[in-house]
Amino acid sequence: MQRKPLFTILALIMVVSMVLAACGTPATPTTETQATQPPQTGQQPTQPPVESKGPPFTIGISNPFISSEYRTQMIASLIEINKEYMAKGLTTELVIESADTDVAGQIQQLQNLMAKGVDAILVNPSDVNGLNATLQEAVSKGIIVISVDQELNVPGVYNVGIDQKEWAKTSAKWLAEKLGGKGSIVLIEGFPGHPANVARMEGVDEVLSQYPDIKVLAKDTGKWDEATGQQVMSNFLAAYPNLDGYWTQDGMAIGALQAVIAANPAKFPVGVGEGRCQFLKLWEEVLKDRPDFETIAVANPPGVSPTGLRIAVNMLLGKQVDKSKLGGVNGLSFVIPVPIIVTKDNLQQGLEICKDKPDAYLLDGIMTDQEVLNTFFLK
Amino acid sequence: MKRFSWDEMMNRYPAFFAIILLVVALIINFILQPNMFARDTLNSNMRVFLPMILLAAGQAIVILGGGIDISVGGIVSIVNTILATQVGLNGSPEKMWTFVLVSLGAGILAGAINGFFIAFLRLQPIITTYATSFLYVGFALFILPNPGGGIPAEIANVYRNTTPLGLPLAFYVIAVVLLIWMYIRSTRFGNYLYAVGGNAEAAYETAVPVTWVLFSTYVVSGFMAALAGIAITMLSGSGNAEIGVPMTLTSITAVVIGGTALSGGIGGVAGPVVGAITLGIIQNIISFSRIDTWWETFVKASIIVVALAAPGVINLLRRKKV
The missing domain is CATH 3.40.50.2300 (Response regulator)
Incomplete structure (x- = not known):
């Protein structure tokens, strides 16, 4: 009595997957939203390889936790800063994966970003080790991976954050x-x-x-x-x-x-x-x-993420990182200075910043493009 | 030839609606992401879904028997922390196998503790497993207070990249789970399970060993949770005592979307397996539909609510028509 649907399901799964597996491995490139981009997989041999790809670049964001003002401000300022680059034709709209999720969910976020063919990923990791294999997979695909806010020790993965x-x-x-x-x-x-x-x-x-x-x-x-x-x-x-x-x-x-x-x-x-x-x-x-x-x-600035975005864009443009300026556990960390310290002496200055901001606003600082270039890149 | 009857399909095949839902979700996902059936994409999706599939299958057995298991996430955490601390990033494959067996034992033991309280002491399943969930997560925190540790990358890669005959490993695991379920369903135990879940008192009157059947459902659930824990450890390659906590409610959602009633006695395991895949696909759809970031959670929850409500709405409309 119960058997029929089970066979149906088995058959369905098998048939569907076999038919589609037979369609050939890299089917259609996932660039439906970024028609101007060359596909990531080499279906069209005329396209140049990933490395020598020119602008506009697509940058993906993976954020597994949304219930805090830090993250809200982080996402909002990422969108804001990206507009600057979009206006210059250097980037497309950000691909943002942001929802409350667990380790498996963030792995899925990252896989989806890869499937969408992004050129760089900014990730705020939910787990210090749980994403390692997935991030390495992204690095091996030629994607620039930057962990923001949380330092990771994964070969090839850059970190951007305060100390x-x-x-x-x-x-x-x-x-x-x-x-x-x-x-x-x-x-x-x-x-x-x-x-x-x-x-x-x-x-x-x-x-x-x-x-x-x-x-x-x-x-x-x-x-x-x-x-x-x-x-x-x-x-x-x-x-x-x-x-x-x-x-x-x-x-x-x-x-x-x-x-x-x-x-x-x-x-x-x-x-x-x-x-x-x-x-x-x-x-x-x-x-x-x-x-x-x-x-x-x-200040614990959410602005380290948009600063990370600037670093990613400049790396994609082929500018050389000055490795001697990097620190951290694996020598791949961009250490961002704390933008502001408020004591009694400059409380008025802090309150001035807060004047037209909501109560939840965190004192912030985003490095300018020029500051990023001067601080971390070879001249 | 009999005419196609919606009611009959719904009654006889509880997974029927779940499969419709899956097919719809697959089609939408395929439209949004044309390469979703490419081997790499399919495999990378299925390896993420597999832990939840295993967890949902175990949860389904408990729910069929009229109970519920809120401690499954805790068991996943225990297994994850055992593997991450005992095998280690530089452990040998032999060590891995040893502790996989230990983990399965731990899962069975945790399930047996639940089963003892619920079947023998007749405590409420929801409260009991809610309490033991803290017991298990607490124990996992004791084993591994800070996230860290892990299993060797080579072993994790076996899980991540094994695709026999070009099909993801998960498909074979699903096939084995369903074949075992089909076998169980045909045994006397299978009949007992539905009898206990449907009406435990009547089952008792007809000499069904209710206590043992109930007990065994929690043991099976503990075992499946341990398998899910092994799978997610191989997926992430690392340890975190909190890893299983968010998985519990998702496993129950998968069971319900899969057409297995929380009242017990109605449904099966195939539906929940399909339900777990559907939940994963829904996440993909959200991701590829490029909806505004701030709406993501809302839209995802709405789709799940609609999916949960749909069979009820359809039945309601049909009843009105008659």
């Missing part, structure tokens, strides 16, 4: 100096085990080891989440009412500051903030009542 460890050291050093090298503090970290968090906490530990009189009373995770950060900070304030300072990072710093405001201790601890407009505005509010309140916001 997470240095980024954390900046605010940790500031905190230690503001405290005069002594006092008791707490730490609120992001996702334990997440590579960016690991690098950042290493930086913090490195800095604090030089200040033996600073005592770390406790450390907990705020999961890069505002509400969790607030909850953790409230617990800390209840347990340690005489806290001198706290170190935290983006996403959680607003929550931590709100917890401090709610607890309203006699002396506000010196805390690390974040480069988000909402935070700067909250900071300004606090200063009205507590003019001696101290905090710092080190």
